[in-house]
Amino acid sequence: MSLDFSVISPYIPMILTGAWFTVKASLCSVALGSLFGLLVGALRVLPIAPIRWIAAAYIYVIRGTPLLIQLFLIYFGLPSLGINLNAFTAGIIGLSINSSGYVGEIVRGGIEAVPKGQWEASRVLGLSYVQSMRNIILPQAIRNMLPAIGNEFVTLIKESSLLSTLAITELTMAGQQVRSVTYASFETFIAVGLVYLCLTSSTSLALQLIERRWQTR
Amino acid sequence: MDIAVQVRGLHKSFGELQVLKGVSLDIPNGEVVSIIGPSGSGKSTLARCVCNLEDIDQGEIALYGRRADKGGMSNKEQSQLVGMIFQQFNLFPHLSVLDNIILSPMKVRGIAREQAISKAAELLDRVGLSEKIDSRPNELSGGQQQRVAIARALAMEPRIMVFDEPTSALDPELVGEVLEVIAELAGSGMTMMIITHEMSFAKDVSNRVVFMADGAILEQGPPEQVLERPQEERTRTFLQRMLPHHTNVKGAEI
Numbered sequence: 001m002s003l004d005f006s007v008i009s010p011y012i013p014m015i016l017t018g019a020w021f022t023v024k025a026s027l028c029s030v031a032l033g034s035l036f037g038l039l040v041g042a043l044r045v046l047p048i049a050p051i052r053w054i055a056a057a058y059i060y061v062i063r064g065t066p067l068l069i070q071l072f073l074i075y076f077g078l079p080s081l082g083i084n085l086n087a088f089t090a091g092i093i094g095l096s097i098n099s100s101g102y103v104g105e106i107v108r109g110g111i112e113a114v115p116k117g118q119w120e121a122s123r124v125l126g127l128s129y130v131q132s133m134r135n136i137i138l139p140q141a142i143r144n145m146l147p148a149i150g151n152e153f154v155t156l157i158k159e160s161s162l163l164s165t166l167a168i169t170e171l172t173m174a175g176q177q178v179r180s181v182t183y184a185s186f187e188t189f190i191a192v193g194l195v196y197l198c199l200t201s202s203t204s205l206a207l208q209l210i211e212r213r214w215q216t217r
Numbered sequence: 218m219d220i221a222v223q224v225r226g227l228h229k230s231f232g233e234l235q236v237l238k239g240v241s242l243d244i245p246n247g248e249v250v251s252i253i254g255p256s257g258s259g260k261s262t263l264a265r266c267v268c269n270l271e272d273i274d275q276g277e278i279a280l281y282g283r284r285a286d287k288g289g290m291s292n293k294e295q296s297q298l299v300g301m302i303f304q305q306f307n308l309f310p311h312l313s314v315l316d317n318i319i320l321s322p323m324k325v326r327g328i329a330r331e332q333a334i335s336k337a338a339e340l341l342d343r344v345g346l347s348e349k350i351d352s353r354p355n356e357l358s359g360g361q362q363q364r365v366a367i368a369r370a371l372a373m374e375p376r377i378m379v380f381d382e383p384t385s386a387l388d389p390e391l392v393g394e395v396l397e398v399i400a401e402l403a404g405s406g407m408t409m410m411i412i413t414h415e416m417s418f419a420k421d422v423s424n425r426v427v428f429m430a431d432g433a434i435l436e437q438g439p440p441e442q443v444l445e446r447p448q449e450e451r452t453r454t455f456l457q458r459m460l461p462h463h464t465n466v467k468g469a470e471i
Contacts, residue, residue, distance in 0.1 A: 121307035121366075124268050125373060126296025126325035135320060139311045 008187050011178040015188075018174025019195045025170060026157045026199075028092045033099025033156065034149070040100055041107020042133065055104065062101025068162050070094050075166050091163040095156060102152050110145035111137060143214055150207035154200045161196075171195060219246035221281060221377050221408040222267060222299075228275035229262055236262045238432040239276070244377075246281075249409045251419035251440070254429035255455055260412045261304075263429070264381045267410065268301045280377065293325050299377040300370030304385050306362040308354040308369070314341070315350045318369045326373070333372070340368035344398050360391030364398050371402075378402065380411040416459055420444050428452045 008015075043055035062070070074097075075090040085093065114137050122132035164173035175192035179185050222244040229237040236259045244250050252260045265271045267278060269285055278286040280298045290298075309317050318340065319333035328336075341347045344364040354362055363383055370378060380399060384392040396418050403409055403422040413419055419426055419440060426443040428436040428451075436449045447453050 115305075115307075117303060117305050117307040118309065120270050120301075121303065121309070122321075123270065123292055124296060124299070124301040125321035125369070126293045127321055128292060131324055135324065136309055140309075143311070 003187055003190075004184065005187050005191070007182050007184045008178055008191060011182065011188075012191075014178055015171070015174050015191060015195060018169055018171040019199070021169060021174075022157065022160050022171040022196075023199065025088070025092060025095065025160050025163060025168075026153075029095035029099055029160070030153050030156055032092065032096035034103050036096060036100035037103025038107055040104030041111065042138075044104060044108040045111050047129070059101050059104050059108075062098060063105065067094065067098045067159055068165065070098055071162060071166060087163075087166040087168045091160075091166050091168050095160060095163070098159070099152065099156050102155075103149065106145050106148040106152065107141065109148070110141035113144045114140045146207070146211045146214065150204060150211070153203050153207065157199050157203060158196060219281060220244070220279075221246045221248070222410060223279040223282075224263070224267065224276070225278075226276040227263070227266060227273055227278065229259075229266060229271060229273050236432050237266070240429075240432070240434055241276075242427065242434065244408060244410060246376075246408055247406050248424045249403045249407075249411070249422055250425045250427060251411045251413055251423040252427045252429060253413065253416065253419060253455075254435075258429040259432040260429045261381050264301070264379050264410060264412050268299055268379055269295060270301075296321065296325060296373050296375065298375055299379060300373055300375035302363070302366055302370060302378065302380045302383045304382040306354075306359070306366045306386070308362050308366055310354050312354075313350070314346070314352050314354070314357075314365050317354070317365060318372050321369075322372050336372060337368070340371050341365075343371075343401075344368045345394075358391055359387045360394045363387065363395045367395075367398055367402070377408040377410065380409065380413070382412050382414065384413070384415060414459070416444060416456070428455070430455070 040055050040058060043051050044059065046052050046055075071091065071094040074094045075085065075087065078085065118136055118140065119132060122136045127135065160170060161172040163170050164176065167173070169177070171192060175188050179188040182188065220243050222242070224240055224242040227237050227240040228235070240259070240263055242263075252263065254260050262271060266273050266286070273286050277284065280295070283290055285295060285298070309320070312320065315334065315337055318337040319330070322328045322333045322336065323330060338347065338350065341350055344367055346361060346364055346368070349357060349361060349365070354365070357365065383399065384395050387395065392415070396415060399411070400418070400422050411419070411423070423440050425437060426440045427434055428443055428447070428449070430451050436443055436447060436452050443452065444456065447456060
């Protein structure tokens with residue numbers, strides 16, 4: 001068996017277009033997922049039990065079910081309730097919701113790792129719960145959370161390949177299209193894999209730099 | 218006479234463990250009260266209850282006549298009546314010394330930044346740490362951190378200060394500098410409740426010493442009386458056991 005990458009070279013722009021779409025989808029989902037995850041995580045530690053339970057149940061369901069099923073529910077399921085979303089919107093929503101469950105759990109861990117004395121000191125200094133959370137607890141918690149959040153970003157980039165099942169032409173789908181015209185399966189998916197590797201390693205690198213800056217502060 | 222701290226029939230348990238068994242204590246305005254006793258006697262829990270860091274099971278706590286237990290007053294209102302110093306300092310590690318001090322005056326009392334900064338500078342001067350204004354807590358020694366914590370608490374201009382074993386986490390050579398600051402504060406007429414193991418310090422700064430054991434107040438009175446002529450057998454045993462430590466403290470204080 002021999003590998004011949006020249007067969008797929010005319011299709012490289014197609015793969016890169018798909019990669020660009022993967023980047024866009026991942027960035028949107030990371031941003032929305034983190035924002036929502038921060039909220040879920042903060043609710044998860046709220047001193048009001050019923051709200052805490054709802055947040056815990058949300059995290060439990062999201063983390064306990066496959067992303068693929070979540071995407072199917074949003075894209076194929078919601079229309080039966082009269083909610084029709086285009087594939088891209090459904091994909092971003094699905095990825096963001098999925099990510100928020102994981103980020104929520106990371107946020108909870110990060111918040112709980114801040115020593116109790118920090119809460120007590122801010123309380124006796126008169127800060128309200130929200131003021132303590134925003135000014136004292138979260139800045140310290142986010143520092144604790146950075147490595148885990150970095151992993152979550154990398155995971156999200158890889159899992160965005162499932163958007164291909166919603167007929168979105170992201171990187172994986174682009175690969176399938178190239179394969180179907182060139183029949184060079186091995187070459188195509190090696191190339192696609194390498195592009196994913198580039199995306200994930202540059203993300204890791206960027207996050208490591210951010211982390212280092214935060215620690216030296 | 219204004220009663221700064223009024224504790225009535227205070228009960229507190231942690232699970233099965235009864236930590237406070239009906240403690241009553243009045244601290245008049247301007248009085249400095251030291252609370253001594255063996256570990257596990259409930260003295261720290263009493264201090265934490267006064268600062269509303271624990272939910273009490275039974276009894277009542279009032280600060281200057283206002284109910285202070287369980288939602289009796291807001292964090293904001295409480296912070297202007299009582300400040301607390303912790304054994305572990307609990308400075309905010311992500312903020313500079315200055316930001317540690319000005320955060321709550323600005324956020325809670327709504328004081329303008331420039332005004333909060335000049336007050337902070339004044340307080341840092343008082344605790345002898347003016348040059349550390351831009352440092353991070355992790356660049357300071359334990360004694361310096363505790364002095365910053367005192368400046369931070371004073372920035373809220375509380376009427377009462379509660380010290381929960383302020384020097385217990387310090388290396389022996391750093392104890393003196395912190396006690397000096399607390400003694401200066403006591404001399405200024407501030408109402409204080411000091412949980413401490415430093416017997417000679419308690420004798421020097423307090424108007425009254427309270428001995429606690431097993432979740433109750435066993436004996437109290439002027440420092441000379443409680444520390445030198447204790448009436449209760451438990452107090453005597455406790456003081457005898459503290460004696461070697463006692464001499465250490467004298468040495469460190471100079």
